[in-house]
Amino acid sequence: MTTVERTRRVRTWRDAALDLLRNPVQLGATAILIILLVIAVYNITPQNGQPAEYQPEQFLRQLTFGLAQGSIYGLIALGYTLVYGILAMINFAHSEVFMAGAYIGFFAINATEQVGLLLTNPLLALLITLAVGMAASVVIALLLERIAYRPLRNAQRLVPLITAIGASIALQQIFLRLFGASARRYPDVNLYILPQVFPLECDVVDGARVCRGLDLISGRYDVLVFGIELRLLPIHFLVFFLALVLMTALWFYVNRTRTGKAMRAVAEDKATAALMGVDVNRVIVTTFILGALLAGAGGVLFALYNQQVTPGMGFLPGIKAFTAAVLGGIGNIPGAVFGGLFLGVVETVAPSMLGMSTQLKDVVAFGLLVLVLIFRPQGIFGEVLATKRA
Amino acid sequence: MSKRILALLMIALLALAACQRQPEVIPTVRPTITPSPMPSETPIPSVTVEATATSEATAEATAEDAEATATPSAKQVADAMLQEVVVEADGEVVIGLAAALSGEGLAPLGIDIQRGAELALAARPVVTVDGVEFTVVLDAQDDTCSADGGQAVASRFASDEQVVGVVGPMCSSACRAAAPIFDAAGYTTISPSCTAADLTTSDYSSFNRAVVSDAFQGVIAAEYIYNTLGVSRIATIHDGSPYGEGLVRVMSARFEELGGEIVAADAIAVGDTDFRGLLEDIAQEQPDLIYFAGFPAEAARIAEQRGDTGLEDVIMMGADGIRTQEFIDLAGDSAEGVLASTSIAASSEALDAFLALYVETYGEEPPAPFHANAFDATKILLDAIEATASVNAEGELVIDRAAISAHVRALADYQGLTGVLNADGTGELSVADIGISRVTEGAFVQIAIGSIDDETVVITETEQ
Numbered sequence: 146m147t148t149v150e151r152t153r154r155v156r157t158w159r160d161a162a163l164d165l166l167r168n169p170v171q172l173g174a175t176a177i178l179i180i181l182l183v184i185a186v187y188n189i190t191p192q193n194g195q196p197a198e199y200q201p202e203q204f205l206r207q208l209t210f211g212l213a214q215g216s217i218y219g220l221i222a223l224g225y226t227l228v229y230g231i232l233a234m235i236n237f238a239h240s241e242v243f244m245a246g247a248y249i250g251f252f253a254i255n256a257t258e259q260v261g262l263l264l265t266n267p268l269l270a271l272l273i274t275l276a277v278g279m280a281a282s283v284v285i286a287l288l289l290e291r292i293a294y295r296p297l298r299n300a301q302r303l304v305p306l307i308t309a310i311g312a313s314i315a316l317q318q319i320f321l322r323l324f325g326a327s328a329r330r331y332p333d334v335n336l337y338i339l340p341q342v343f344p345l346e347c348d349v350v351d352g353a354r355v356c357r358g359l360d361l362i363s364g365r366y367d368v369l370v371f372g373i374e375l376r377l378l379p380i381h382f383l384v385f386f387l388a389l390v391l392m393t394a395l396w397f398y399v400n401r402t403r404t405g406k407a408m409r410a411v412a413e414d415k416a417t418a419a420l421m422g423v424d425v426n427r428v429i430v431t432t433f434i435l436g437a438l439l440a441g442a443g444g445v446l447f448a449l450y451n452q453q454v455t456p457g458m459g460f461l462p463g464i465k466a467f468t469a470a471v472l473g474g475i476g477n478i479p480g481a482v483f484g485g486l487f488l489g490v491v492e493t494v495a496p497s498m499l500g501m502s503t504q505l506k507d508v509v510a511f512g513l514l515v516l517v518l519i520f521r522p523q524g525i526f527g528e529v530l531a532t533k534r535a
Numbered sequence: 536m537s538k539r540i541l542a543l544l545m546i547a548l549l550a551l552a553a554c555q556r557q558p559e560v561i562p563t564v565r566p567t568i569t570p571s572p573m574p575s576e577t578p579i580p581s582v583t584v585e586a587t588a589t590s591e592a593t594a595e596a597t598a599e600d601a602e603a604t605a606t607p608s609a610k611q612v613a614d615a616m617l618q619e620v621v622v623e624a625d626g627e628v629v630i631g632l633a634a635a636l637s638g639e640g641l642a643p644l645g646i647d648i649q650r651g652a653e654l655a656l657a658a659r660p661v662v663t664v665d666g667v668e669f670t671v672v673l674d675a676q677d678d679t680c681s682a683d684g685g686q687a688v689a690s691r692f693a694s695d696e697q698v699v700g701v702v703g704p705m706c707s708s709a710c711r712a713a714a715p716i717f718d719a720a721g722y723t724t725i726s727p728s729c730t731a732a733d734l735t736t737s738d739y740s741s742f743n744r745a746v747v748s749d750a751f752q753g754v755i756a757a758e759y760i761y762n763t764l765g766v767s768r769i770a771t772i773h774d775g776s777p778y779g780e781g782l783v784r785v786m787s788a789r790f791e792e793l794g795g796e797i798v799a800a801d802a803i804a805v806g807d808t809d810f811r812g813l814l815e816d817i818a819q820e821q822p823d824l825i826y827f828a829g830f831p832a833e834a835a836r837i838a839e840q841r842g843d844t845g846l847e848d849v850i851m852m853g854a855d856g857i858r859t860q861e862f863i864d865l866a867g868d869s870a871e872g873v874l875a876s877t878s879i880a881a882s883s884e885a886l887d888a889f890l891a892l893y894v895e896t897y898g899e900e901p902p903a904p905f906h907a908n909a910f911d912a913t914k915i916l917l918d919a920i921e922a923t924a925s926v927n928a929e930g931e932l933v934i935d936r937a938a939i940s941a942h943v944r945a946l947a948d949y950q951g952l953t954g955v956l957n958a959d960g961t962g963e964l965s966v967a968d969i970g971i972s973r974v975t976e977g978a979f980v981q982i983a984i985g986s987i988d989d990e991t992v993v994i995t996e997t998e999q
Binding site: 200203206207210211214321325326327328330333365367376378451452453455457458460461462492493494496497502503504506507 | 637638639640641642643775801802803804806807808809810811812813815816819832835836839842843844845861864865867868
């Protein structure tokens, strides 16, 4: 080992440049990146006294939308990454796990609205919805694992991948047949918090000033930040912070608990882990449960601020989340969330910054994925996998 | 190794995407509408699924069907050109219906069309040719409101030689994809809802429509926005479909001709959920109205997300694609005040009776605007059969496809529910007026009528 280190030269920027020149694909990718950068810079610079095509406040506003959307991608991506980390398999049906959470959550929130709980105690109603949505996701994920994946665990690598696609379509069609194709709409929820801190929506009742506080779910507030008027939606921040909190919790669970250690052992080597007394089946089930919990939470949050739920709603976010997981380095927990946020922001900001049609936002997002993977095939945070697992 | 995995993943992704887009064809259910002499007695035309219908059909045409695969071959096309539909004595005349019967925000439009056709058949369950009666049945298929769906349905109908003619497809994208296939098979289609202006200028021999072209709808929308609303700065969004793109093109051209300014023009992808970034760009230009040509699911999201970017006071206007109750249900409170244009039927006693029967039969107000158009389209097809078919010595009904097509293309002074229909030889049948409606307290209320009279547009405000 020491000999290897001694003979290896320190890489300089000149080596990097030479490597780049030798690799036509990377060279082309660099050229595209530079062109995009030039267009973006052109669009944000004022022209002959005219205001710039793309204003900084536009960026700030779109950034909040992108972060919220990206947080949802991140939450779903965690499920992809976890399962991949343990089983080295892409669980394509995960998008349906997400959909099930949002869809079944609809029935819960609808029920709470019917009995009036949503009006009298919105926090409790939302928690019930979240719990039901997450539970539904877990049930679907467990069924998937038991029916579609476990019997094929020792089959060729391609086999579970195909089953996953099949399971995804089957689930979607089952929901379509059971509940119909029409979209269902989450009711409008007003959840007021912290009337002391945010003296908003005040009324004078019996001579006393009573404030309702910040509407966390449906509120829209015009706020002045650095002299720029921004319309902020608390729900966007809620989604963003919840995603970060859940990610951190997951990271601690995997890295600091006994079960987490077992998960890492199984990820390393299933057979050896089993010999050491780890119940491999239980660990795998736990992994699916964790992924489903996050997807269910993501589904309900997504539905809370996008409102419409349909059986086909999981497809696009699922694909984007998978992209996010690959972008961040599949198998890596913070990488998945970072990838999600990156994708969410890029697809919201890039089309208008580059002066392209919004129709092309997926092209921009996936094009960037290709560019990133050309330079870092293992993803941004990914480690180079040992040959055995790759 | 890792390269191989990546390649594998990309293939899997593509496969998944392909599967996703695959048109979903509803299993063959041929509802036979039993004649109901007293509609009030049987509120819903009892739809009995005939299990034998399919097996009968298969037994009948095993030899031909063996060759007749999904896409018609050149030989088949040649055969089809000469083809006559022969319905055996006591047999059923099959009329095809293509509309989006599934899909987010689209199903209500398709179901409305299907009901219009069903009511037409309930009113006229048989065709009488040379004194012999033949029962008519409807073969409803899902065109998914997309090009590939239209293609699949067209191939399916074109390979089923028992299908006499088709009511539909529903969306301009499906119509455009289906028309060449129907052309090749010598079929006649009458769409109740494909409004894209260029469908009748593309020399499709099979395509006819019982609805007003967007060449009118777009012009009247532009006139209404500029002259009646007095708005001169607008933003346009379309959904990338031939319908949306064509409508925005017609509307924008007229609007700029009038002196208005299009401050932002963009397109979205169907199925997207987050339009806040786009709306933010639009907000930057401060338009007074957002014109959206597309369908309810995306329209509802745009209406809703307007508020997130400070555009809640900007008027939103759409067209017949969004003039459904579904749109209002999906958009909730943010639908309030949204405008939509649609071709409207001239009011008549027959129309009132039809609407009353509709409500009585299906227990709800029509959820979408095309029921009367579907009714007319179906009736025109039935009339064409009665006018051109003959009964041969064996008691079989012989229907000549070319004669049906000629009959429809030469339609004159046909008194339909939507008004008086006249064929102009290109497939255009209808010249009805365009109504403008506004969402008021959770329902579309008509507020103006626009008509074109010798190139001059007249807009009359009807309410408020």
